[in-house]
Amino acid sequence: MELAYAAVQQVCGPIVTHLDRLPDPQKNALQVALGLQEGATPDRLLVNLAVLTLLGEAGAERPTLCIIDDAQWVDRASLQALTFAARRLLADPTAMVFATRTPEGPQELKGLPELHLGRLAHTHASALLSDVMPGQWDDTVRETILAEADGNPLALLEFGRAMAPAAWAGGYGLAPAATSVAKRIEGEYGQRLGELPPPTRTLLLLAAAEPTGDPAWLWTAATRLGLDSDAVVPAERSGLITVESRLRFRHPLVRSAVYRHASLPERRQVHAALADAITGPAGEEHRAWHRAHSTSAPDETVAVDLMESAERARRRGGAAAAAAFLAYAVELTPDPVRRAERALEAALSKLDAGDPEGATRLLVAVAGTEDELLSARVDLMKAKIAFAAQRGRDAPPLLLAAAEKLCPLDPTLARETYLDALMAAMIVGRLFADEWSSAAAIASAARRAPPPSGRATAADLLLEGIVVRFTEGHAAAAPVLQQAIGQYLRDDEAGVADPRSHDITLRVLLDLFEQDTYSSLNARQLELLRAAGELTVLPAALTTYAGVCVTSGNFAEAADLLEQSDAISIATGAPPHRSIQTYLAACRGQEALGRELARDTIADATARGEGSEIAVVLFSLAILHNGLGQYDEALTACTSATEYEDVGMYGHVLNEMVEAAVRSGDRSTAEAAAAQVIERAEATRTATALGYAARARALTATGPAAENEYDAAIREFERSPLAVMAARTHLVFGEWLRRENRRADARNELRVAYERFLHMGADGFAERAHRELRAAGETFPKERGNATTVSLTKQESYIARLAGDGYSNSEIASHLFISPRTVEWHLGRIFAKLGVTSRRELRRLRE
Structure with a gap:
């Protein structure tokens, strides 16, 4: 239950x-x-x-x-x-x-320390048998008993109690069993139950049917069946139960034997008595469950009770319990159409409870229905199950088929499903199974979507814009997508935005180079989720906002957010997405870590069928290699990334490609990439887009034209959230000035870049700026070190930062999902490693 x-x-x-x-x-x-x-x-x-x-x-x-x-x-x-x-x-x-x-x-x-208890060795089994069955036994008989028990201590302990002494016949009464030891013991219990008076067996069946063991419920039900307290005595004497404050079976197998050996009418009788005996709001779910098990035929009243119990269970956070009640309600619903409707609801509940197989089994109740809409909704549910089970290649074509089937039946649901199919296809990205399941193919098919029934919503506009984006290109789609974003932001401000549109909206914002809105929307989403305590969906929001922090040069906060996201992902058993960790490592210039994270993330994403994760990793690798001056490798990463036009990342990869190609000496590739960057910038006209365009022109130009474009790029990036890119533009401008033999001007630009990289912790770019400064004649670059956290683990570093910022142990525990005492234990280790004695000293170390 x-x-x-x-x-x-x-x-x-x-x-x-x-x-x-x-x-x-x-x-x-x-x-x-x-x-x-x-x-x-x-x-x-x-x-x-x-x-x-x-x-x-x-x-x-x-x-x-x-x-x-x-x-x-x-x-x-x-x-x-x-x-x-x-x-x-x-x-x-x-x-x-x-x-x-x-x-x-x-x-x-899974993952907890394990101790596997195997069979007892013969010597130990023999010693145990002597303890539970003292007396003289023939050696052959003794060995027969030991062989029958097969080292199972439960069998050795229970055989003597489960059979009357006369039944042993000196050991010869133990016939070979074809069933498992547990079933054999249960069978012996069943035989002993048959020796008990009928009232006693009925009382035991009542106790076996109600798992809580509530004595008030048990004895009230017993009274309704005409049983008195004397009925318990024979069972207690037999050793099958103990009675203190409540009735308890000596072993779960006794309870199992009691229930299994009862006939179906007998079980229904005790369930009915329990349903009548249970009163009060606290027992509503138990009452509904017993009423359902007492019913021999479909009953709408009982089914409705189960539906209401499912809702109560859901409100308490019991997704699995809600799904169990709903599934039983399906069985007891007499009307075929209503049963199918409830089966769909139960399947969705099973899916929410993380049981896609159970959801699939429930769809059998809808199979063969003549209702076309129900049939289409079944197809949609199958597609959602496929998407939930593995966010991979199977989901987009299934969602598309469901959308097309829904078109004449439920146009609004059809449009929503087309958008779901496109979102799934964008997640799959480059890993689509065949040309018919690619995002472009699904977008072409989505052109057949019925028009909106009323005024176009943000979701309607997003669907239209994404279709244009894949079929006609970035420039043609930009106006429609900008209109969709505007409507979504108005809905968000009014508190009526569809949360399902959030993920696709963020991808569109990146595609339009709307970095300011992207950053603010992510910050708002994270704030709302924290305030609501919706921790199950928080990891994705933390990871996404960590990417915002990386882009803005706040690497420390990004690392903290990723630490929190990891803690929650581990707690829920969900696979954490590592692409933003790769992005952070790339911007920091951590070559070995970046390469390792990239390799592992690409392998995991490929296995899951999430090509969009691979696009982020390739973009990150391009940044890593450009920062380290490994331009050929950076160009290879960009070339691989641009083989598929990933919505959201493609334009940003082109920006990296211009720099990599110019420095690798591939002029034609650099100019082609720059032309695409400029075309996209003209379509959106954001600060980020204009900065990218000016930077691309500067990198591919010469003479005064290049200098003007560098100045323009820096101005645009300074009014955008792209702090890392602004510093990088100072760097490439300084490098260009040095090659123009304007060493004093070059040092000015390179100093700005170097100091900003130092402040961010962008070691790879800082080292590159350091080399350029020396080449330009700089003699006093300030070396830096950070001894305060060098000996701390990632978790210790995070705890030290929070403690230094004034957070209490309980607050830190809530952040990291550990106990306050564990925080105290970590702080003791941190103080010892750093040679400090107080949180105030931790704060001083950070300053």
Whole structure:
């Protein structure tokens, strides 16, 4: 029974007194998740962080051990929260142990330290058998029992209890079994159950059917079935259960045996009794679940209860629980059309819960429907499942087919699906499977999209503009895309922008060289996500804004943002995208790291089918090699990047190509790239575009014309966010002046470039400027060093910066998704490494 955070509720029960010590966002999220208060759907990572902090607080009071047995049966939301905590209780006196029956275990346990418990050795098994079955045994019989148990300690412990002494017949009663030991034990339990009186078996079936073990529910249901408290006595005497504050089975296999050996009518009878016995708002989901299991035929009333329970589960953040309720509602819906509608909703919920296979299975309920719209929506869902399972080559053609099928049935949904198909195709980029699934082919097909039903929305204009962009080119598309951006910004300001358009809008802004709007929109998006606590979608926003910071020369902040993004990605198990890390390494001039990141990122992106990531990496490699003076390699990277016209990156790669080609002596390539840059700049007229165009003209010109263009490029870049490019333009201008034998003028430009590169930490470009300064006659370039963080790890450096800026341990813990005690432990190491004793000294070191 998938109930969200059911296991977290059990874990938190003994330590709930520490709840008030949690930061308010964490406390509120956990209380909503556990149903202790009403509220908006809590962010999953806030709940996870609350569990981590709560366990840390318990450990601070006294050493704490948290054991999660049979982890394969724990609800998914709880298992994610508990494993999140387990990975982060580094310095806390708290230990967590997960036991799972199957060797592979749940996916959430992957990466945790493992201890595989194999079979007992013969000597140890024999010793255990002597303890549980004392007395004289024939050696042959003894060996038969040991062979039957096959080193399974559970079998050795339970065989004696699961069979009456007479049944052993001195050991000869143990017949060879064709089934597993666990099923054999369960079968023996079933035989013992058959010896119990019918009222006792019914009481045990009630207990087996209700997983919470709530004694009030159990005994109320028992009373409704005419059972009294004496019914429990035979089962207790048999050793199958214990009764203290609540009834407990001696082993999960007993419960399984009780439920399996009951007939279907018997199960329905106890579920009906439990449904009638459970009262109050806290039991609504349990009541709906039991009512559903007591129903022998489709029932709309019960299906509606399940739908409502799914919504309650979703509000608490239980996506998997919501999907389970919806899936059962599908089974109990009598009307075929309504059943198909609910199946689609359940499939989407399964997809949200990270279960694409479950989503696919639910679509069977819609198969064969004569409703064309439902059939088209099924195709759309299949395409979304393919996109979610692997954001790769399969999704664009599936989305296109769904869009075309939807055209006569739901024009608005068809247009949305065409835009989704184009977005998917842009993500796939150069890695499209065949010419019919390329972005250009899908754009051509999207020309057949029905017109907007009313006034064109931002999404309508984006669809039109992207179609023109791929079919007629950048210049023709620019006016339409600029209009789309204007409408999107108005919608965003009014708070009605479609969030699905955010990603495609950012690509368009890059394509139009609208760097100011790109930067401000990213900053706004990040601020909104932080304020809302929507941590599950925060990594992408952090990574994108880190790219903005790199472009503006704020490398330290970019590194911090990437650190946060990595922490969240690791917490959720999502694969982090490394392309911006490559971009940062390139601008810093870190050759070995840049090459390694580029190689790994291209391999990962190729495997996932995300060609747009490869475009960013190739652009980054061009910057790296241009900065290090490796112009032939820079030109190779640009040539590879421009083999496919990636929306967003193509124009920026052309800018790098001009410099690489000029310095490699490939004049014709440089002039061709410059012509394209100038054409695109004329279409958009932004500061970035005009700066690129002037720079391209300067690099390919000679004499006074070149000097005028360098001056113009610097003026444009100074009013744009491209701080790194502004410094680089001072550098190439200085290099040109030195080659014109104007050494004094050259030193002026090179000093500006050198000092800016030093301030940013752009080591590769700084070294290039350093060499040029010396060649121009400079004798006193200031060497720099940074001894304060050289011995610190990435995480320690980040903690040191935050601590120096005045953040508390709890605030730092929230940033990095670790416990406050772990932050304290890291600070102790940081102080020792740097030879300081306070946060104030950390701040001074940074200054």
